[in-house]
Amino acid sequence: MPPQWPWLQPAAAAAAARRATPFVLRGRRRSSSSACASAPSGHAREQEDEQSLVVVGGGAAGVYASIRAKTLAPHLNVVVVEKGKFLSKVKISGGGRCNVTNGHHLEPSGLARNYPRGHKELRGSFFRSHGPQDTMHWFSDHGVELKTEDDGRVFPVTDNSASVVDCLLNEARRLGVSLQAGKSVSGASVDDNGKFVVEVEKRTIDFVDYISANYVLVATGSSQQGYSFAAHYGHSIIPPVPSLFTFKIADKRLADLSGVTFTRVKAKLMLDGIQKSAPELTQTGPMLVTHWGLSGPVVLRLSAWGARELYQDKYQAKLMVDFIPDIHIEDVKRILFQHKDKNAKSKVNNSFPKEFGLVKRFWGFLLEQESLDGDMHWATVPKNHLNAIALRLKQWMFEVVGKGQFKDEFVTAGGVPLSEISLSTMESKKQPNLFFAGEVLNVDGVTGGFNFQNAWTGGYIAGTSIGTLASTSILKEEQACLQLRAS
Known part of the structure; x- marks a missing residue:
């Protein structure tokens, strides 16, 4: 019986084994003209089945990898097991538009700098194998027209994630990939022939399938299932913590500004x-x-880079915000004093420097922080208040007291250490023919399409490795059969 898994209690596991009907994933039997068909029975291969791959997880990395492997090795039997719905995160990402990748960071070392966990390891050959341009070409070649927005984010021109989801699933089905939803992998072992025996449980009925596989790819995202699978084969797990989240701010008066967007600020997280x-x-x-509190790209990026420290500090920190980063503080003061002189008879709430690019709601909030009456005239504003306003605009300190949620693109920091896999193949250094891709690894990117690019690249490399191994194995078997026939 396959070994017990952390989420299967001994009694439950034994009962599952008794209920199970052994199931071996079999390919098409070779025709009588096969190289080994006429070989002596004593020399006939015990394994008449074709090479097989089980992908655990039907997200971006898993589906992309299955397509790549099947493309390289059409004979390879590929099953993708997904406990929920396929590509569910792809569907909801980017507000339902799907931020496929980022088009402004195409050079590998520059691209790698957008990964708080992984920026050192990924700056080598990883993205050279399959970078953002390769991803965009792949989708374009498969009928999904893309566009790059001003901030570098790449979306389908339809602004609908269904374009990406349908493309991937249709291509997988066209190639003959078996997509099995509503199932989960509950265990696995390696048999005497070195093949994996994977336990697959159906969610709706009390039943277990055994799938025999030459290769297993774990692409489960931040699921405990993937971590347990990895740990079972000797991998260590860096405890996952949230990344990409908003900041809860102590100042309740900030709620009066809800909905106000600042197009460009400079924010510093102090931990x-x-x-x-x-x-x-x-x-x-x-x-x-x-x-x-506060959200937006700046905050989300800071949450990613400070994810582990924020978790350790129970999400208590200081955030210093410069609302007009392109104007030096001395110039801010000068602009304020000049504005006061030119608008001495105007009310401070109705007239403020246009150079700052601020909205009236925020200006009124700023005046309140300095205990200034919006109906007073500029002529009556003391010099020290103008200096204080300038300083607050350039160095406004907020107290972070907790984290919010960024539900559409929830990402975790943690997982299988990159040092325990080969980035050139995505194969485990602990267990032969076991591969990993995507967020199950200790890799996470900032917002802007970088997490999906990690999934596409890792999936592509893993799929290439498995497809190549499968093709090479079949070729060697056929050569051996020919030699047997000749003898």
């Missing part, structure tokens, strides 16, 4: 035990005020 000079903890870009 205990982290050097203030850490460049990744300072980000520039759009920021959104929500009813609970």
Whole structure:
């Protein structure tokens, strides 16, 4: 009986084995003209089945890998097992538009800098094997027209993730990949022939299938199922923690600005035990005020780079925001004093410097922070208040008291260490013919299409490795059969 798994209690596992009907994934039997068909019975191959692959997880990495493997090795039997719905994260990503990749970071080393976990390891050959341009070409070649937006994010021109989902699933089905939803892998072992025996449980009925496979690819995302599978074969697991989330801010008055967007701010996350000079903890870009705090690309990127430290500090931190990063503080002061002189008789709430690019709601909020009455005239504003406004615009300090959720693109930091797999093949260094791809590994990117690109690249490399191995194995078997016939 296959070994017990952490989520299968001994009694339940034994009962499952008694209920199970052994099932071996079999390919098409070779015709009588096969090289081994006339070989002596004593020399006939015990394995008449073709090469087989089980992919655990039907997300971006798993489906992409299955397509690549099947393309390279058409004879390869490929089964993708997914406990939920296929490509569910792809469907909801990007607000339902699917941020396929990023078109502004095409050079591998520059691209790798967008991965808080993995930026050192991925700057080598990883993205050279299959980068953003390769991804875009693949989808374009398969009928999905793409567009690159100003910030680099790449979407289908339909602005509908269904274009990407349908493309992937249709291509997998066209190639003959078996897509099995509503099932989960509950265990696996390696038999005397070195093949995997994978336990697949159906969710709707009390039944277990055994699938025999030459290769297994784990592409389960941040699921505990994948971590347990990896640990069973000797891999260590870096405990997963949330990444890509919004910040809850202590100042409840900030809720009055809910919905206000700043197109360009510079924000610095200040954490205990982290050097203030850490460049990744300072980000520039759009920021959104929500009813609970702050969100937007700047905040999400900071949450990714500080994910582990924020978790350890129970999401308590300081956030310093520069609302006008392109204007030096001395110039800010100068602009304020010039505006005061030119608008002495105007109310401060109705007249403020256009150079700052601020909206009236935020300006009014700023005045409240400085205890200034919006109906007072500019002529009556004391000099020290103008200096204080300038300083607040350039160095506004917020207290982070917790994390919110970024539900559409929830990502975790943690998983199988990259040091335990070969990035050139995605094969485990612990167990031959076991492969990993996607978020099950300790890789996560900032927002902007980088997490999907990791999935496409890892899936492509794994699929290439498996497809090549399967083709080579069949070729060697056929050569051996020919030699047997000759003898």
